[in-house]
Amino acid sequence: KRSKQSGRTETYHARAFDVARKQFGMETGLRRAIESEALTLHFQPICDLATGRIVSFEALARWTDEQGVCLSPDAFIPVAEESGLIVPLGRWAMDEAVRTLAAWNDAAGKPCDVRIAVNLSAIQLQRDQIPSMVRAALDRHGVSSNQLTLELTESAIGTDPDHVARIMTALKDMGATLAMDDFGTGYSNLAHLQRLPIDLLKIDRSFVSGMLADRDKLAIVRAILSLASALGMTTIAEGVEALDLAQRLAALGCTQGQGFLFGRPLDRDRAYRLMAERNA
Numbered sequence: 478k479r480s481k482q483s484g485r486t487e488t489y490h491a492r493a494f495d496v497a498r499k500q501f502g503m504e505t506g507l508r509r510a511i512e513s514e515a516l517t518l519h520f521q522p523i524c525d526l527a528t529g530r531i532v533s534f535e536a537l538a539r540w541t542d543e544q545g546v547c548l549s550p551d552a553f554i555p556v557a558e559e560s561g562l563i564v565p566l567g568r569w570a571m572d573e574a575v576r577t578l579a580a581w582n583d584a585a586g587k588p589c590d591v592r593i594a595v596n597l598s599a600i601q602l603q604r605d606q607i608p609s610m611v612r613a614a615l616d617r618h619g620v621s622s623n624q625l626t627l628e629l630t631e632s633a634i635g636t637d638p639d640h641v642a643r644i645m646t647a648l649k650d651m652g653a654t655l656a657m658d659d660f661g662t663g664y665s666n667l668a669h670l671q672r673l674p675i676d677l678l679k680i681d682r683s684f685v686s687g688m689l690a691d692r693d694k695l696a697i698v699r700a701i702l703s704l705a706s707a708l709g710m711t712t713i714a715e716g717v718e719a720l721d722l723a724q725r726l727a728a729l730g731c732t733q734g735q736g737f738l739f740g741r742p743l744d745r746d747r748a749y750r751l752m753a754e755r756n757a
């Protein structure tokens with residue numbers, strides 16, 4: 478009995494060690510990736526549901542590791558948050574997004590009529606000076622703040638609402654657009670929503686994608702749309718994969734859509750070509 482017990486303990490330790498080693502390996506790799514070409518941003522179009530025009534692109538991080546495997550942000554963003562690497566990663570993402578806007582404006586010969594949306598993580602809001610970091614990136618590349626959207630989730634507010642409110646107000650005063658990401662999945666605190674200078678409400682994919690088959694999901698989407706309209710916010714439906722869904726959302730009064738129907742995340746040059754083609 479005793480040996481069985483210790484055997485089990487050993488397996489447990491071996492496993493914990495394995496997890497720790499894997500995580501540490503990932504951390505080291507990620508640290509290197511931030512300073513190299515291994516980390517890139519891809520850009521997914523967000524379209525006006527009435528006209529089909531691309532109004533913005535969401536910047537989504539991609540990491541191709543040493544073995545050439547492309548890792549999902551769902552795998553490495555949590556590691557970046559736990560290790561604090563989210564601060565340099567977030568700074569890199571902001572710089573890269575604004576650099577992309579500058580390149581697109583250059584190619585078009587004038588400021589493009591699209592924005593890029595950058596994700597801000599809760600840890601980043603706690604640990605970094607976001608407004609000055611954003612200002613510096615815009616100045617470095619000569620891009621106007623009205624081409625930039627910042628996305629943050631409800632859970633990012635929960636930790637310290639007053640601190641987050643000050644950051645958001647500063648960003649808003651600077652001229653940036655603010656989006657509440659994955660709306661409906663966090664602890665939706667409607668008082669925060671009303672108090673914060675939010676322009677865009679992104680309805681989470683978990684409600685949108687099944688809403689044609691599930692009456693409860695449809696009811697939630699309707700409720701969010703009516704709330705947004707009452708508060709004067711623009712709405713973006715996430716996870717729009719089919720045309721009938723896009724049409725139904727438009728009929729319900731949703732303003733914009735993001736999802737595979739309109740386009741997958743693309744590299745910088747492909748995204749630019751898609752925009753030139755669709756918005757011609």
Ligand code: C2E
Nearest residue numbers: 537538549550551554570596597598716717718735736737
């Ligand atoms: P998110 O902010 O909700 O981003 C949207 C995710 O949904 C993306 O996954 C996108 O590829 C996926 N998606 C878009 N349309 C569809 C669709 O029609 N169907 C389906 N099934 N999926 C769709 P991705 O790129 O894997 O990113 C996952 C998450 O990682 C993002 O979720 C975001 O929270 C986080 N993330 C990505 N890049 C960054 C970054 O630079 N900084 C921070 N802090 N977080 C990031």
Ligand code: CA
Nearest residue numbers: 535596628658
């Ligand atoms: Ca997002």
Ligand code: CA
Nearest residue numbers: 658659679715
């Ligand atoms: Ca989202």
Ligand code: CA
Nearest residue numbers: 659681682715
């Ligand atoms: Ca989501």
